[in-house]
Amino acid sequence: MIKIIKDTENHLLIEIEVSEANLNNSDLFKTQVIQLLDRHEKTVIIDFNQVEYIDSSFLGALVAILKHAIGMKLDIILVGLKSDVHDLLKLIRLDKVFKIFGSYNEAINV
């Protein structure tokens, strides 16, 4: 489901390894990322480059993760969103609550 790509002093970079992010994997995704937040206590950067489609269950999981992170005073950053996925986030105004960057390098250079 997710793979840790990089573990630096102040953040974790993880990649979602499915192309359809949906009801079948949203609970697992939420549990795994929340465990990472609890264990590492660092900002998590999520790379979506493999994700072609995201459904509302998965968006719900993503928001639950964000709320958990905010409670810990940490950030969730989304990178590598395909245009369809990014458009959907913008349409329902979730781009106002997540930090979104084109790539990992862009995200860390801000």
Added chain:
Amino acid sequence: MATSAQVKTILLVDDNQLFLKMLSQAFKKSGIECITAESGKQALEILTSTLPDAILSDYEMPSMNGMEFRQQLMADDTFKDIPFIFLTYIIDNDLMVKGLNLQAVDYVIKDTPVNVIVSKINNLIYTVQKQQELSKSELKKAAEALNVKSIPTKTPEIDGFDIDFWHRPYQDIPGGDFIDFINANERYTFIVLGDIMGKKWMAWFFTFSFLSYIRAAIRFCVLSRDYSVGSILQKVNDVICLDDVLKDILSSLSLLMIDNETLIITYAGAGDLPLLHFEADTSTLKQISGDGLLLGLFAGNEYTEQQITLAKNDQLLIFTDGMIDFSDDTGKKSDYNTFARNIDLMLNKKYSFKRIQDELFEPSLAVQVDDCSIINIRKTM
């Protein structure tokens, strides 16, 4: 949009590659998709991205045997209910009891002819599926008996407007979309379209909590003569954020209020898709976007309301995200612009709402991937 018949998938776990190959070919011939793993560890990795309909696992494997693999699955809420069958050469009653205590559905002796193994698994998947359907139908009956509805049976009648709606749940199981029409008093009618994030029963269950809060907020605001959809959304959001049961449950909401006297519509949206306004005079389709965040996201969110004035024969379409999801050969996608373009073409051809439904959901066009709901408001004078 017909739902596609789902291909059944099983996960075969065995350290014997030859056996895996032989069995998976036999399953494929009978129309069952096979994923193979050569160890319990590899199987657990596969399970993080795919959930099969059943797991067929060898008992004797190096490093992690079948029993240990089963124990790991039992410890995980996502995996423990997937029907599990042991494959073994050993006929050992103690072992069988141990396995059955771990809720393995059955044992299959490896010497059994392959076609018998395939039939056995086929029967098992069929039985589990039938049982699930039965439970769903019982649940549906119970919901009907309790008269709890998240979708109304009729549309409101307001002079000057034709209001119509269409709704279809995902895989015919009630889901997270909800619609309501509320005649608050002689002058004001409210139109509610929401979508709880998620699908099927879990989302459906929460529609009632959300609907109760929304109905209550509308009534309270009307009683205190606060006819503001923005302020109603704000109240609903604040109370939902305080409700522990609804923690992590989010919903989009389009809330409209029709003034029966002035025929003006006011609208505010929470994480909803932009509405579409078709101007009959100029034959153009315009987007109307709300600015509020999803209900349940953060307490204190603000929702700006806006007035929508429809001219004669103008139409206003309000819909949930299932309407913009499509599935084709290349996979699933969400595409608001394609949906809007299709609507534009059809309204320019003066299609009726019924015809639009038929065209959008013609089975050959696309496969439904979520609940679909759309409300159409047409100004008649």
